[in-house]
Amino acid sequence: MSGRRGGNTIRGPRSALTDFLAANNISAQQIRDDYQRRRQEGEEDAGEGASAQAPQQDDDEALAVAAQAEEDEKQTKKRKRNEKDAIDKIKKAKASKGGKGKKKAKRGDPDLDDDDGEEYEDEFNKKARPAPGQFEHCEVCSKRFTVTPYSKEGSDGGLLCTPCGKEFTKDLKKEQKAAQKQPVSRKRRKMESEKLDGVAAGGAKSLVQLCINRIAQHHDDVEELGDLPENLLDRLSAIFSKKRVMKSKTLPLFLRPDLDAVIVHDAAYLEEEDYQQIFAVCPNMRKLALSNTCQFKDASVDYMLERCHNLQHIQLYAANLVTEEMWHRLFQEAGSKLHTIKLKWLDAAFEDDVVAEMAECCPDLERLKLKLCRRLGEPAVEHIATMKNLKHLSLQIGNSVSNDTLIDLVTKRGSKLSTLSLDKFIDADNEVLQAIHDNCKRLSKLRFSENDTVSDAGFAALFTNWSNPPLTFVDVNSTRDVDNNNPTGPEEVIGVGSSGFKALMAHSGPALKHLDVASCRFIELSAFIDVFNGAQTYPALEYINISFCNKVDTSVTAGIFKSCPSLKQLVAFGCFDVQDVVVPRSIALIGVPRAQDAIEQFGVGIGVEEAIGRMVEVGA
């Protein structure tokens, strides 16, 4: 860098202007002084500073110098103007990009003589923005930095160094985002999704829900959850899992020494240390429910057995890294106290002899759910049949299980069972149902789904003259004959058909809360109309799923609305004859298709009578 002349006005690399002035013996300081003087003298002539006043020098010299100075001044003015224009352009470009909304008045190319003074006035009134390449002090941190065309302007008009500039734009963007309105379509979708989840049934959201949403939104900033009651803690952990923020950092929020149960709905991000932490902080827990526990390994099980001696309920979904020996050890050591075992999605380990071990070591077992455990087969069912205290049994076993084994199971255990769920036992036949009929006297929840062997007559026989009190939960979805060559089904109806359905409703109607007959497509329209005829009421029924029963039409829906005063949700995907439904208050109708309709329609504050009345008018 070349040496600087006396003054301190220009810092940094010497500009061409400085060189020029210096070469022509012109003092920029002097010019400035003259100008100030001029401004004070001739106020608002917009100081036609074009004609420079003579500096205080000899006349001749003065004239010469003045002439020269004038010329130079013009040139410097021009240069300054060009520079200023360039800077203005940069500023304008920044203003439109940066979004602060500062509207700089568009300054067109000023006439050479006219607006000079004004510009100069404005320019000199505020501190000139240094040209790119020069040094400037940062407004925020006062560090010296080189001005570039990309240097950001701070909130007071000064310039910011690069790091401060970055911070500034980041803050700016955040502000903008927060102030921006979300697009309408996304809001509606979100609302509809929440309604499907059962979160908001119309009207305003509950305050609890609002708070939970806000906490989930700011999950990063939450340090501690204080003394929240367990049900709120559970809801919060469910939302965290849903938003996939249940990680090592947020897990401790949900762990307290006094907790009775630890429930993590999505433990996919948790690793070994996190499991150690769970068992270390909550050694007195009685219930452990971990879903998606992919990283749950032998070491963690070992630690759990060491620390937690009160475990009564275990639910581990997808714990695929636990080895066979570990399962054996788990049941051997902790089995005596266990009341509940729920295991799903075990592909790599968990064979039939572990089930044997379980049967032996867990005499008090009351609840057992084994679904999607690939290695289990018929022997497992045989072992289960020996568990004397079972009250709730839920099985889905992929390998084939013979009917005799199933019948044996039901015969032995049926009398104590209050929940029986046999999912995807494709070859189970009428005799199994007969066994249920004969042995189960206190069932309240029955699922018998995805089967294409049992006939309609079999179902009818089950529900007729059955000494079991009315069921509260029935799920017989997808019980139908599946044959592409024979879409209308065989002569003798397979799966739940008209007579089966009528018998079912006749038996359990009074107490039924949850009814699922999805994909039972051989139930005739007449059966539906008979069952939901408006005169007969089903007082407890809250959820009905009649998806893909394509014989259903609008009159059935009307009948359902009339017959089920407590109805909350009606799911009817694939029912193409249901059209123009008017939904009464507080009922959610899901899945009725018309391309232009919403997937869900919600009751809009009208009563059932009125809704039906309107539908009849439309239909008539």
Place this chain on the structure above:
Amino acid sequence: MNDLTEYVTLISSDDFSYVVLRSTACISPIIRRMLDPSNGFMEASTNTVHFDNINGIVLEKVCEYFYYNEKNKDAKDVADPEYASTLLIMVRKLISVSFPTELCLELLMAADYLDV
């Protein structure tokens, strides 16, 4: 008292009182039961409920929420309050309730207690 007053008073733990419409306060089933004369609670006779576990700031937000809720009771499509752009505090025209995040946890406990 024989007839029900239109307004009731809710008092916080730090002695701030909020006078609100009875219909709005009764959105909370807990308050409704407390104010129901047939239950014979003291609150019913004085039309005042004292909350020892809810402080003034939180109770104020709860009252705002009562009005917001009643106003939007039958609406199908209620905008999420976080997205509402203005907060009008005129009682009759309350269209949204927004609250600072710091208040969130205490508000959650109060909301759970009041079952609202």
